[in-house]
Amino acid sequence: MGKEESPQVTRRTTRSSSSSTAANNAVEATKACDSHPLTINDLVFGQEPISLDDVLSGFPGRRVQILELVRLLGPANSPMLPLFIYGGASTGKTSIILQIFRHLNRPFVYSSCRMCYSPRILFESILNQLFLHRKNITNGYSSIKRCERPSDFVNFLREALTSVINNLNDNSGTSKTKRAVARTDGNMIYLIFDNLELVRVWDKSSTILPFLFNLHDVLKMPELCLIFVSNSSPDTYYSNMGYMEPIPVHFPDYTEDDLRQLFMRSQTNQKLYSSFLDVVLRPFCRITRRVDELSTAFAALFEKYCEPLGDLEVVPNEQIKRRLFSQLQPHIAASMNEVFKVSSQPSPEGESNKEIKQKGSKRKSGSCEEIDELDFHMSASAKYLLISAFLASRNPATLDASLFDSMGGFDGRKRKRKPSQKSLDHKEAAEQELLMKGPGTFPLERLLAIFQCIASVGEGTIDEEEQGNEGSGVKSGDGGLMSDVLLQLSSLCNANFIIKGGSCPLEGSTRYRSTVSEDMILKTIKTVMWKLLVTWPSTEKILWRKSAKKKIFNAIRRKQEDEVRAEQHYRLRIKRNYNNIEDQMGKIACLQPQHDGGIRPKKKKEGNNGRRHFSELQGRWAR
Amino acid sequence: MGREKxxxxxxxxxxxxxxxxxxxxxxxxNSPDSNYSKLKFIISSSVTEACNNSILLLxxxxxGKIAVLELVLKDLLEEYPDMISVIRLSGLxxxxxxxAFKEIARQLCVEHHLLFSKMASFDDNSQFMIAMLRECGLAHKTVVFVLDEFDLFAQGKQRVLYSLLDAMQSVTSQAVVIGVSCRLVCSLLNYKITTECEAVLSWDSDEFNENKLEVLTIDVIxxxxxxxxxxxxxxRVRSRFSHRKLLFLPPSKGDLQRLLEHILSLPIDSTLPHDYAVEFNAKLQNLSINVSVLIVFMFRSLSNLLLIDHDTRFRAxxxxxxxxxxxxxxxxxTALSTMERQPKLECIKEYKSIHDAFQTSxxxxxxxxxxxxxxxxxxxLICFTDNRGHNQSVEFRPVKLLISSHELHQGLKSYRSCPVSCSWKTCYCVHPSMTISSAKGFFFYPYG
Structure with missing residues (x-):
């Protein structure tokens, strides 16, 4: 089975056939006859046994491991200690052990900790198989026993195993006399636990893992043998409990020669494929030696390789080879980068990282294609919000005033005229630290303050799209804008562009953090402010580098200055409204303070007012 | 053909x-001062003299704690049939x-042919246990509680231990509580460990290199x-506990050799042909001196555990x-050589391929x-330093390296097609903690 197919397929077929074995050949059995009760014979592999030579030839480069496993499993009826098979992903651990059992024709119970994702499901699936129980409509697809705790499991398992072993003993006693072909050999029963490394994530109280490792001692049944299959080496399983170490068997990664043999196995035109492998195998081996990743990459590449050839049966000579090579060469490098983009297996990490990775992959695909537009629609205010979140996340809060105030920037520039070496070093270190730590967190007030600065600039230049926002949000006063923006913010949070961080212990308010990459923010900026930022340099500039930042905001500021007067007028109006409302509220509830810190009649000059302007904004949002 | 069979x-x-x-x-x-005889004496005295007792096997x-205990119990069950019932619990x-109470009640029911109710509450079960203990005491029947992984029972409120030991304070009951644990007193073994270490150091400095010593210390810890x-x-529990302890130490070299012969030699008077068994045993006699020297020095001194050479023999x-x-x-x-695995070196070897990918042009x-x-x-090879920070994107989460610089160097050396530049690069990688962006920095910056 699967011998003549490509290794990827072999793997899958063994997986699927093993899972159908795990379900007691559910598919075949239901097809054949539904009423057929399961017998002990259903615990073996379920297909014709194969010879050891077939197993060996089916897995090139795995001779040592197969022979060792067969030796460790020993002749029929010989008890053994637990086994621990480990090795990297797609090195043939599971398929080899299953094929060996097919060869040996002994009863076994296979359960993968990936399929059975919790202790209860794992226990019940093992018991179902041992009790020869099949979930169907008559029993409402329920398991035979309900067991959640290891203690119950041990009792049931002991019960099940004794019945199975008695059954096996009877079977081997009678079948040798009655039937020429005994369906099962020996009276040993083997439990195979696949993907054991996942168990470590399950149990926070870490009871299941030591329990599984000690199961052999707990049960004290010589007819039982446990086989653990795992991705990671036994060193990573140390717990503070300790256990009898199972016998380790290591499956190393394939070498280049092994890989060549593996890939050559399934090909029709051997010569052509070997010349293809000559070209691609070496560079790809430097990146990955996982068969599943390589086979997906090679499949596509081989098609390209064969494209110029009309006849696939042709035996290539030197000249054709050279021609094909030159044809293929540009594709290799591109494909090498592709290898890692599509994961052919589900991610090895826990679910917790999944959403991040999804986002990551979205970002990757976005940045790869170099399109100037975003591939999804966002409202203008959401875009502004995203930009301001990005700015708030990448810039220290101390820079805000100088960046966003109309006048504040100037004294900042004066101060920076003579930077000492020390301060330069310091700055560099800070930048390095920023690079290491990633985006920082910011409170909601700061985000909203920046948002208003940006949006107020944007409003003037961007017309019809913004009109609605202006009308509904700004002119109707704080309340409307606030709720609108907060809605946008929560939807951005849901889309995972902004993450709610932990709340600050002193202030107690929630802090946010933006996770978008520079590429994406550049694109967003282009779509929103393209009129505004004509002066902005090429997209390659990194936004959060100070120089680029300055340029953007110089541009913004220029526009801003024009707006300042109008805006302040308008703000005064809002303030008046606000004060009125507040007075009334204060009269009613006496809860809110009469005056905001920032609210006072405007008597000072513009220049002085600049810095206060920002803090005032922030103060107002803080309410 | 016959020979093979x-x-x-x-x-x-x-x-x-x-x-x-x-x-x-x-x-x-067999020997009179072995743990076997001590344990047997304690339990049998409590059977015959109708008293309560508690022991800790460490x-x-x-x-071989459980193995010896099982031997003792088996012998005693033969000696005093119908006078002992054994309840086995495991801390795991x-x-x-x-x-625990449910399991005690269940086993008591099975033992005395009673009907066990799954629905019984915690209180029912504990009262049932105390009542049964009293009844058994009156009938002069000893109940032996074997608590495997004793230290795990000591987590939490220790109600099981308390109610067991408290029930034993009464005169009417007749029970033995045997705790089995592998948590040891350091001071007791300290002496032994230091001597072992010295033995290792003096044995062969080539064979037991730095790496092995590391393994040794980790093992011991x-x-x-x-x-x-x-x-x-x-x-409250400790005051009711008898503080009787039996210490199980790993067998000495002489004992090991005896054990080895005992296990591996074939019985002369069995179904196996006589001459084959004799030949086998004679060969083994020759071997055993060499083999045991080998095993003893490789493993007894290293981790001082039977279990490892247990494995070895199994493989052999x-x-x-x-x-x-x-x-x-x-x-x-061959068996020994397969047993020697270098922790994580294999992975590193594979993993250089990835590193190389960054270091080529x-x-x-x-x-x-x-x-x-x-x-x-x-x-x-690396892991995230904390599991909590899921809200960060992957690229900014701090990670740490899980291998030592020494291991890394070894791995690099053993990887054959490793470019020269790798070796000096390793010094970068041994920072205790780095984020992926900084790691990328290490990979990219030197090559611009």
Whole structure:
């Protein structure tokens, strides 16, 4: 089975056939006859046994491991200690052990900790198989026993195993006399636990893992043998409990020669494929030696390789080879980068990282294609919000005033005229630290303050799209804008562009953090402010580098200055409204303070007012 | 042909012996001052004199605590039929109070042919247990509680231990509580460890290099806890505990050799042909001196545990050549060599390929780095420093390296197609903690 197919397929077929074995050949059995009760014979592999030579030839480069496993499993009826098979992903651990059992024709119970994702499901699936129980409509697809705790499991398992072993003993006693072909050999029963490394994530109280490792001692049944299959080496399983170490068997990664043999196995035109492998195998081996990743990459590449050839049966000579090579060469490098983009297996990490990775992959695909537009629609205010979140996340809060105030920037520039070496070093270190730590967190007030600065600039230049926002949000006063923006913010949070961080212990308010990459923010900026930022340099500039930042905001500021007067007028109006409302509220509830810190009649000059302007904004949002 | 069949039979016999711990420890039970005799004396005295007792069996894993206990119980059950009932609990399974009482009630029911109700509450079960203890005491029947992984019962409120030991304070009951634990007193073994270390150092400096010493210390630390199992007990429980302890130490060299012969030699008077058994045993006699020297120095001194050379023997036996049907020294040596695995070196070897990818002149895209990073994670060469920070994106979460610089160098050396530049690069990688972006920095910056 699967011998003549490509290794990827072999793997899958063994997986699927093993899972159908795990379900007691559910598919075949239901097809054949539904009423057929399961017998002990259903615990073996379920297909014709194969010879050891077939197993060996089916897995090139795995001779040592197969022979060792067969030796460790020993002749029929010989008890053994637990086994621990480990090795990297797609090195043939599971398929080899299953094929060996097919060869040996002994009863076994296979359960993968990936399929059975919790202790209860794992226990019940093992018991179902041992009790020869099949979930169907008559029993409402329920398991035979309900067991959640290891203690119950041990009792049931002991019960099940004794019945199975008695059954096996009877079977081997009678079948040798009655039937020429005994369906099962020996009276040993083997439990195979696949993907054991996942168990470590399950149990926070870490009871299941030591329990599984000690199961052999707990049960004290010589007819039982446990086989653990795992991705990671036994060193990573140390717990503070300790256990009898199972016998380790290591499956190393394939070498280049092994890989060549593996890939050559399934090909029709051997010569052509070997010349293809000559070209691609070496560079790809430097990146990955996982068969599943390589086979997906090679499949596509081989098609390209064969494209110029009309006849696939042709035996290539030197000249054709050279021609094909030159044809293929540009594709290799591109494909090498592709290898890692599509994961052919589900991610090895826990679910917790999944959403991040999804986002990551979205970002990757976005940045790869170099399109100037975003591939999804966002409202203008959401875009502004995203930009301001990005700015708030990448810039220290101390820079805000100088960046966003109309006048504040100037004294900042004066101060920076003579930077000492020390301060330069310091700055560099800070930048390095920023690079290491990633985006920082910011409170909601700061985000909203920046948002208003940006949006107020944007409003003037961007017309019809913004009109609605202006009308509904700004002119109707704080309340409307606030709720609108907060809605946008929560939807951005849901889309995972902004993450709610932990709340600050002193202030107690929630802090946010933006996770978008520079590429994406550049694109967003282009779509929103393209009129505004004509002066902005090429997209390659990194936004959060100070120089680029300055340029953007110089541009913004220029526009801003024009707006300042109008805006302040308008703000005064809002303030008046606000004060009125507040007075009334204060009269009613006496809860809110009469005056905001920032609210006072405007008597000072513009220049002085600049810095206060920002803090005032922030103060107002803080309410 | 006949020879092969015989050899297979012998192999089966040896394998079943190795898998049966009570067989392994049988010969050690003969001497009068062995743990076997002490334990047997304590339990039998409490059976005959109708008194309560509690003992703690301490020893590293694989030193035969349970095996000896099982031997004792088996003998006593033969000696005093119908006077002993054994309740077995394991801390791994029954550390939960509710579970433990349920299991006690269940086993008592099975023992006395009563009907066990699954629906019984915690109170019902505990009252049932106390009532049963009283009844058994009146009937002069001893109940032996075996608590495997005793230290796990000492977590939480220790209600099981308290109610068991409290029930034993009354005159009417007649019970023995035997705790089995591998948490040891450090001071007791300290002396032994230091002598072992010295033995290792003086033995052969070439063979036991730095790496092995590391393993040794880790081994020792892993297996010894700094709190004795009975120090974990609450005050109310400790005051009711008898503080009787039996220490199981790993067998000495002479004992090991005896054990080895005991396990591996074939019985002369069995179904196996006489001359084959004799030949096998004679060969073994020759071998055993060499083999035991080998095993003893490789493993006894290293971790001082039977369990490891247990494994070795198992492998050796399974390597037994069916053709000749005899164990040879080569078998043992191959087995030993397969046992020696270098922790994580294999992974590093594989993993250099990824590192190389960054260090060659080709420029790989950003997602290649991500993927390689995931591979490293999967191999557990690095890990995230905290699991809580899920809200950060992957690229900014701090990670740490899980291997030492020494291991890294070894791995690099053993990887054959490793470019020269790798070796000096390693010094970068040994930073205790780095984020992926900084790691990328290491990969990219030197090559611009």
């Amino acid at each position: 015989v050899a297979e039979e012998a192999l089966n016999l040896l394998r079943s012996r190795l898998c049966d711990p009570s067989f392994v420890f049988k010969p050690l039970s 020893g590293p894993r694989g030193s 399974l029954h550390s939960d109070d509710n579970c 892993c297996r010894l806890c700094f709190l004795d199992a009975d120090q974990l007990l609450e005050k 036996v399974s390597y037994m050549d069916l053709g000749s049907g005899l164990l040879s020294l080569e078998n043992f040596i 080709d420029y790989y895209a950003r997602n290649v780095c991500f993927r390689a990073f995931e591979h490293l994670l999967q191999r557990e």
